[in-house]
Amino acid sequence: MSQRPGTGEVPLRVCTIGSGPSAFYAAESLLKTPGLEVRVDMFERLPTPFGLVRGGVAPDHQKIKSVSKVYDKIAEDPRFRFFGNVRIGRDLAIADLERNYHAIVWAIGCESDNRLGIPGEDLAGVHSATEFVGWYNGHPDHRDRSFDLARAQRVVVVGNGNVAMDVSRILLQPAERLATTDIADHALSILRQSTVREVVLLGRRGPAQAAFSPKEIEEIAELPDVDVAVSADDMQLDPHSAAWLETQSRSVQRTVKFLQECAARGPQDRPKRLCCRFLTAPIAFEGNSGRLQRVRVQHAELAPDADGTPRAKPIDRFTTIEADLVLKAVGYRGIELPGLAFDSKRGIVANRDGRALQTAGGSDVRTGHYVVGWAKRGPTGLVGTNSPDSKATIELLLEDLRDGKTMQPAPQCGTEATLRNKGIDFVSWSDWLQLDAHERSEGEARGKARHKEPSTEALMRAVRALRG
Ligand code: NAP
Numbered sequence: 001m002s003q004r005p006g007t008g009e010v011p012l013r014v015c016t017i018g019s020g021p022s023a024f025y026a027a028e029s030l031l032k033t034p035g036l037e038v039r040v041d042m043f044e045r046l047p048t049p050f051g052l053v054r055g056g057v058a059p060d061h062q063k064i065k066s067v068s069k070v071y072d073k074i075a076e077d078p079r080f081r082f083f084g085n086v087r088i089g090r091d092l093a094i095a096d097l098e099r100n101y102h103a104i105v106w107a108i109g110c111e112s113d114n115r116l117g118i119p120g121e122d123l124a125g126v127h128s129a130t131e132f133v134g135w136y137n138g139h140p141d142h143r144d145r146s147f148d149l150a151r152a153q154r155v156v157v158v159g160n161g162n163v164a165m166d167v168s169r170i171l172l173q174p175a176e177r178l179a180t181t182d183i184a185d186h187a188l189s190i191l192r193q194s195t196v197r198e199v200v201l202l203g204r205r206g207p208a209q210a211a212f213s214p215k216e217i218e219e220i221a222e223l224p225d226v227d228v229a230v231s232a233d234d235m236q237l238d239p240h241s242a243a244w245l246e247t248q249s250r251s252v253q254r255t256v257k258f259l260q261e262c263a264a265r266g267p268q269d270r271p272k273r274l275c276c277r278f279l280t281a282p283i284a285f286e287g288n289s290g291r292l293q294r295v296r297v298q299h300a301e302l303a304p305d306a307d308g309t310p311r312a313k314p315i316d317r318f319t320t321i322e323a324d325l326v327l328k329a330v331g332y333r334g335i336e337l338p339g340l341a342f343d344s345k346r347g348i349v350a351n352r353d354g355r356a357l358q359t360a361g362g363s364d365v366r367t368g369h370y371v372v373g374w375a376k377r378g379p380t381g382l383v384g385t386n387s388p389d390s391k392a393t394i395e396l397l398l399e400d401l402r403d404g405k406t407m408q409p410a411p412q413c414g415t416e417a418t419l420r421n422k423g424i425d426f427v428s429w430s431d432w433l434q435l436d437a438h439e440r441s442e443g444e445a446r447g448k449a450r451h452k453e454p455s456t457e458a459l460m461r462a463v464r465a466l467r468g
Contacts, residue, residue: 005102006401011037011079013413014397015097017088018107019044020051021383022373024071025390026105031077033398040080041101041415045087046140047427047459048435049075051109053383055139058166059181060173062449067383075429083419084427085460091424092415094339100415102406103368103397106340106349106356107390110332110374111141114347116158120285121328125292129159129167129329136170136191138184138452140459149194152324156295158282159329160203165216167327168199172272173223182443182450199274200321202295204281204312206302207259208237208245214254220274221262227270228262234278235263241302241310279312280319285326295321332379341366349375354393355400368407370397427463434466435459 006012014030016023019042027040048054050068057064075082086092097104113128115121127147134142155171157164170178175191183191203210207230210217221228237245237256245256259276267273277297284296297319300312333347341350341360349371350357356369372390374380381389400406419426427435442451453459 004401004404005406006036006038008037011039012103012401012406013039013041013101013409014103014105015041015043015101015415016105016107016372017043017097018051018109018373018375019049019082019084020107020109020373020386021053021067021071022109022376022386022390023051023105023107024074025387026107026370026372026394027080028074029391029394030397031074031079033394036398038079039413040077041413042080042082043086043088043092044082044084044427047085047432047456047463049082049084049432051107055137056133057137057383058133058170059136059178059183060169062181064383065182080429081416082427082429082432083415084432085456086419086424086426089337089339091419091422096415096418098368098407098409100409100413100418101368102401102409103370104407105393105397106369106371106375107373108334108337108349108375110334110347110379112333112335112347113328114331114333116282116328116330118282118284120287120292123285123287123292124290125287125324126285126326127328129157129163129327130332132167132170132327133163136183136187138182138187138454140454140456143184143186143454147190147325149190149196149325152194152196154198154200154321154323155196155325155327156200156202156282156321156323157327157329158202159331160201160205160209161211161329161331162213162216164201164327164329165212165220167329168201168274169216169220169223171196171199172220172226172274174225180448182448182452184452184454186454196325197272200323201274201276202280202282202297203276203278204300205310206237206241206278207235207256207276208241208248208252209302209310210252210255210259210278212255214251214258217255218258221258223272225271227268227273228259228276229267229273230259230263230276232263234276235260238302240304244304244308244310281312281314282326283318286320292323292326295323295326297321332374334375340369346378348378351376354389354396367400367405370394425460425464427460431463431467435463438462438466
């Protein structure tokens with residue numbers, strides 16, 4: 001009988017696919033398991049690690065980005081290896097991984113976004129916030145996007161989450177405040193030419209159901225020259241919402257209180273404003289010659305669903321908002337990976353509490369395959385939410401290990417040799433450390449926290465040059 005993995009003779013070999021927070025917390029959890037002999041390999045399709053910490057967190061939130069120092073510490077462990085610039089499904093097949101690892105932890109996030117499914121969604125000038133966020137963060141997938149900010153006065157942002165807050169704040173603050181961050185050069189130069197004066201934020205439900213954190217809306221109100229405008233009408237809570245609010249967290253109550261104060265204060269004479277509108281949702285984007293001109297909006301009222309949650313019920317009232325640009329911030333969505341069962345309703349890898357399933361809608365788990373982060377639970381929570389979440393999945397992995405339920409890979413890990421034989425130029429952790437230092441020193445020369453090369457090709461050129 002073959003020996004159970006996890007011992008000195010047969011170390012447990014696990015790989016993560018993806019290198020964002022959930023992948024690092026999964027790696028940490030494995031590496032910190034007492035008495036477990038383990039090796040962790042992390043695969044990342046980009047040459048650079050850290051997922052949304054690098055490509056999602058807004059550049060003016062450098063403090064949140066500094067969590068990557070925690071990941072650096074995890075990666076220092078000699079039992080950890082990084083393989084950047086390796087795409088599963090192109091450079092390595094899932095079968096290659098199954099031949100080399102006892103377990104695979106899918107940490108592939110949600111890289112796409114929800115569509116509204118309304119007319120005009122493909123007009124020029126209508127974008128997803130995901131594209132805008134990737135563009136200003138220098139994500140190679142989004143470097144070629146163009147946002148015509150030099151002629152835009154009013155931007156409509158659809159959605160009431162923290163992503164909507166991020167993109168509104170980036171649009172409304174003076175570009176010079178971003179100049180010292182790690183913002184992509186191409187985005188900074190367009191933001192410097194921006195003529196945007198107003199962001200209209202559309203929430204399909206009421207202020208008590210806004211998903212953004214109070215801190216985020218307060219931060220916008222603290223920007224120089226920006227007014228947060230809310231109408232007193234919009235702040236009228238219906239009796240059900242008022243009762244419901246009483247049952248909500250202090251954070252939700254703080255948001256409502258803040259918005260009530262803004263409404264009571266009335267509009268301020270400032271050059272820029274964030275105009276929060278509630279109980280409104282777009283029903284069509286209209287334009288001329290293929291370019292957006294206005295947003296048709298339908299109003300709504302709230303009605304409790306079966307479990308008492310207030311839901312938007314459209315009413316027979318419509319408004320048109322002239323707009324130069326639309327950013328849809330209505331949630332992220334996973335991308336289906338061939339060979340991995342996908343829950344298309346939720347837009348995530350089909351899983352039960354982090355154990356991947358053999359088929360979507362089925363109940364049989366796929367031995368040796370696990371899911372963490374947004375790919376597991378959907379696009380919710382902050383960076384830190386991933387720590388207990390990944391830990392919980394790794395506990396299941398260890399439980400399965402004790403029950404002898406792992407994959408049966410070859411005696412030695414052959415991943416590195418396979419990649420070399422295929423001529424795949426992977427980025428090791430020491431390559432990344434050199435690139436990281438280079439990005440910082442290039443940034444310093446420009447008065448920025450970091451300079452990011454905008455494309456995978458340029459990043460790989462830098463990696464090769466730094467290897468000497
Ligand atoms: P989110 O918090 O789920 O917000 C999505 C928003 O879109 C909600 O207001 C939702 O309204 C609305 N929406 C969904 N479908 C819609 C539709 N068809 N029409 C109109 N509105 C629609 O998602 P997110 O903003 O993408 O953020 C994702 C996660 O990342 C969140 O957990 C967030 O807190 C986190 N995050 C945090 C930060 C930060 O801490 N600074 C920054 C960015 C993101 P309903 O509520 O009515 O569904």
